Amino acid sequence: MSEELPDTTETETAAEVTTPATPATPVLPAADWSDEWSNPLRHPQDRRLPRIAGPSGLVIFGVTGDLSRKKLMPAVYDLANRGMLPPGFSLVGFARRDWEDQDFAQVVHDSVREHSRTPFREEVWQQLAEGMRFIPGDFDDDQAFKQLRSAVDELDASRGTNGNYAFYLSVPPKFFPKVVRQLKKHGLADAPEGSWRRAIIEKPFGHDLSSARELNALVHDVFEPDQVFRIDHYLGKETVQNILALRDHDGRGHRHRRPRRLLRRHRRRP
Numbered sequence: 344m345s346e347e348l349p350d351t352t353e354t355e356t357a358a359e360v361t362t363p364a365t366p367a368t369p370v371l372p373a374a375d376w377s378d379e380w381s382n383p384l385r386h387p388q389d390r391r392l393p394r395i396a397g398p399s400g401l402v403i404f405g406v407t408g409d410l411s412r413k414k415l416m417p418a419v420y421d422l423a424n425r426g427m428l429p430p431g432f433s434l435v436g437f438a439r440r441d442w443e444d445q446d447f448a449q450v451v452h453d454s455v456r457e458h459s460r461t462p463f464r465e466e467v468w469q470q471l472a473e474g475m476r477f478i479p480g481d482f483d484d485d486q487a488f489k490q491l492r493s494a495v496d497e498l499d500a501s502r503g504t505n506g507n508y509a510f511y512l513s514v515p516p517k518f519f520p521k522v523v524r525q526l527k528k529h530g531l532a533d534a535p536e537g538s539w540r541r542a543i544i545e546k547p548f549g550h551d552l553s554s555a556r557e558l559n560a561l562v563h564d565v566f567e568p569d570q571v572f573r574i575d576h577y578l579g580k581e582t583v584q585n586i587l588a589l590r591d592h593d594g595r596g597h598r599h600r601r602p603r604r605l606l607r608r609h610r611r612r613p
């Protein structure tokens with residue numbers, strides 16, 4: 344009998360949305376780089392086709408930082424290169440630099456050339472670059488958040504992002520509360536009718552139980568639980584994947600659904 348597929352709804356990434364794309368610009372043919380990369384967390388029996396994101400944009404706070412340059416911006420490009428992003432996809436960067444949009448685009452370009460996993464294609468890059476905006480400012484700067492709101496509205500009109508935005512907090516953890524509060528204050532956390540807003544929060548989520556609870560309370564004062572995506576890159580590490588594999592099969596035909604029990608068992612019988 345075939346094994347039941349895991350429920351993957353909780354592990355959707357911000358780019359995976361179900362709304363069909365309404366192209367504002369021509370859709371580029373997707374390149375097939377599937378031989379070069381596969382999602383290690385995907386269940387081998389999962390035969391669903393990868394979903395193309397609907398109209399949407401991504402705002403990255405801390406866009407000049409290490410994570411953004413090495414991982415986030417190249418990953419956005421890779422998604423575009425695989426045909427997984429809508430044609431009007433928009434990328435907004437926020438950081439304390441006196442940059443114009445084109446300076447930002449150059450930084451994205453350099454990080455993509457250096458770190459992306461798929462080959463560089465000029466036509467993919469051009470389409471992506473058209474949707475790039477940069478907002479200079481400090482997290483305390485109300486004016487910068489007003490500018491961000493205007494940029495989002497402008498992109499909705501010019502690129503057809505339809506009010507669908509994910510906010511990626513790639514910032515030092517002490518700023519998570521500040522940025523979340525600013526999103527609320529400036530109405531950026533409120534999704535217009537028929538659209539969505541999401542927040543992606545980097546690790547560490549608090550430094551102990553009480554600080555994690557405090558942050559949790561604040562985040563959920565602003566966003567509903569299903570709008571919040573907490574990132575922990577260690578879930579992609581081999582050791583953790585081995586634990587996931589062990590949870591599914593312990594060698595005796597048992598499936599474990601409670602990792603904590605498994606870890607105790609694993610420790611006793613290495």
Ligand SMILES: NC(=O)c1ccc[n+]([C@@H]2O[C@H](COP(=O)([O-])OP(=O)(O)OC[C@H]3O[C@@H](n4cnc5c(N)ncnc54)[C@H](OP(=O)(O)O)[C@@H]3O)[C@@H](O)[C@H]2O)c1
Pocket residue numbers: 404405406407408409410411437438439440480481482483512513514515516518545546547576
């Ligand atoms: N780097 C990684 O590989 C990695 C791995 C796992 C998790 N993370 C997590 O990802 C997050 C970002 O890490 P990172 O290594 O990219 O940090 P980082 O290199 O220190 O970058 C921090 C970013 O935040 C911006 N920033 C700092 N203070 C600001 C302020 N007051 N107003 C506006 N912007 C401000 C910086 O902009 P300026 O250019 O203006 O300073 C920079 O873009 C952290 O939560 C970290 O724990 C990182």
